Amino acid sequence: MLDEDRLFPSESRTRGIARDLYAGIRDLPIVSPHGHTDPRWFAENKPFPDPAQLFVTPDHYVFRMLCSQGIALTDLGVPRIDGGPTETDGRKIWRLFAKNYHLFRGTPSRMWLDHAFETVFGLSQRLSAENADHHYDHIADCLSKPEFRPRALFERFDIEVIATTESALDDLRWHEMIRKSGWKGRVVTAYRPDSVVDPEFEGFRANIERFGELAGTDATTWTGYLEAHRIRRAFFKSYGATSSDHGHATARTENLAQQEAAALFQKALAGKCSPEEADVFRGHMLTEMARMSLEDGLVLQIHPGSWRNHSAEVMARHGRDKGFDIPTRTDYVKALKPLLDAVGMQPELTVIVFTLDETSYSRELAPLAGAYPALKLGPAWWFFDSPEGMRRYRELTTETAGFYNTVGFNDDTRAFCSIPARHDVARRVDCAYLATLVADGRLAEDEAREVAHDLAYRLAKQAYRL
Incomplete structure (x- = not known):
């Protein structure tokens, strides 16, 4: 299924340069500094339940495409928050997936899936309705073997370090279990405080009260609330965290006077914030988090610009993160100025x-990252982690920010078996781009080799302090 020259330029000389660059980096270890794999997998090291539970039910890239063609999420095994009926027969889910595999033609998901089927499970025929049961039985048989358990795959994928992402309210029990197990795989956490910095997050006051309990302080006062963040950040750092992560609807930042921020916090606790006031509070907390990062060294990640859970019906039935997060227009020059001024x-x-x-x-972003020392530009993300999106990213940012105000690649995935595929795509796309610069006489080949290594490996380690 996999063309050895996939994603390389079609012109022969440039393709040859891309091949040579890729040969020098293809086997580098994987550094995965931001993502959403489940630490429980590595803590318990149990076999994955079945092929559908590995590839279909947990992957919003997969089930959102099927949903777009009228297939019910319940038929794909996606749980309902009310505990209502949903399909539990893995083979039935898999057959439905295989019957509709043509829907993924030309998408990055198709590349990732084909890569996993071939390189992880040794399947060389394209998935279809006709061979669905064969593929299911083969993958299921593999999953029953020790060499396909999470830790073994982690080592087989040559993952040097992977960061998961946990809520500020998480007790990190799975990270504790990993630590006590003696396993040498490096799995670290990241601090995600959305549930306790967003007044519009469901159960905000209860979240704050729980936050205070975990931190051992009264988080319902402004000073106690900030102290709770410091305590919880230190707790996350003790489990390897090198970053915090913030998934706000906008990139808005604010730098309020402390008295004003305290008053707004009390209004949020009382559930009386208007949407504008809630956005102001979220924006101020990004600046507070940046100040705390100066104290404790955590890298601050801002993931804005998504209208999350756009379908009220899907949100009500299945909850958050079910494929209905939609990109929106986002301002950065004005939005980030209060934080950057501070x-x-x-x-x-x-x-x-x-x-x-x-x-x-x-x-906006490349000029900002190309000027401010504190600011770095994250890679093409989410809807744009495709070959075309990654290529456009390099073309639109390099002229202003260069390569060294970017941070390499991160896979940002919940789908464990897609990690090698995603990194392989990024490496191929970057080598193809660098090859064009060499062929055009804009970059020496020895420099291109060094940049390829940096983009695939070194920059992520450096930026995320790993």
Whole structure:
């Protein structure tokens, strides 16, 4: 299924350069500094339940495409929050997936899936309705073997380090279990405080009260609330965290006077914030988090620009993160100015900004990252982690920010078996881009080899302090 020259330029000389560059980096270890794999997999090291539970039910890239063609999420095994009926027969889910595999033609999901089927499970025939049962039985048989358990795959994929992402309210029990197990695989956490910095998050006050309990302080006062963040960040750091992660609807930042921020916090606790006031509070907390990063060294990641859970019906039935997060237009120049005025010139701070609004790359983000010492530009993310999106990213940002105000690649995935595929795609796309610069006489080949290594490996380790 896999063309050895996939994603390389079609022109023969440039393709040859890309091949040579790729040969020098294809076997580098994987550094996965941001993602959403489940630490429980590595803690318990149990076999994955079945092929459908590995490839279909947990992967919103997969089930959103099937849903777009009228297939019910319940038929794909996606749980309902009310505990109502949903399909549990893995083979039935798999047959439905295989019957509709043609829907993924030309998508990055198709490349990732084919890569996993062939390189992880040794399947060389394209999935179809006709061979669905054969593929299911073969994968299921593999999953029953020790060499396909999570830790063994982690080692087989040559993952040097992987970061999971946990809520500020998480007790990190699975990370504790990993630590006590003696296993040498490096799995670290990341601090995700959305549930306790977003007044519009469901159960906000209860979340704050629980937050205070975990931190051992009264988090319902402004000073106690900030102290709770410091305590919880330190707790996450003790489990390897090197970053915090913030998934706000906008990139808005604010830098309020402390008295004003305290009053707004009390209003949020009382459930009386308007949507505008809630956005102001979220924006101020990004600046507070940046100040805390100067204290404790955590890298600050901002993932804005998504209208999350756009379908009220799906949100009500299945909950968050079920494929209905939609990109929106996002301003960065004005939005980030309060934070950058406060801390943007601090070289010891690292703020990594992502976008789902491609139009902002060359107009806003690359110029910002190309000037402020604290600011770095995250890689093409989510809807744009495709070969075309990654190529456009390089074309739109390199002229202004260069390569060294970016942070390499991260896979940002819940789908464990797609990790090698995603990194392979990124490496191929970067080598193809660098090959064009060499062929055009804009970059020496020895420099291209060094940049390829940096983009595939070194920059992620450096930026995320891993």
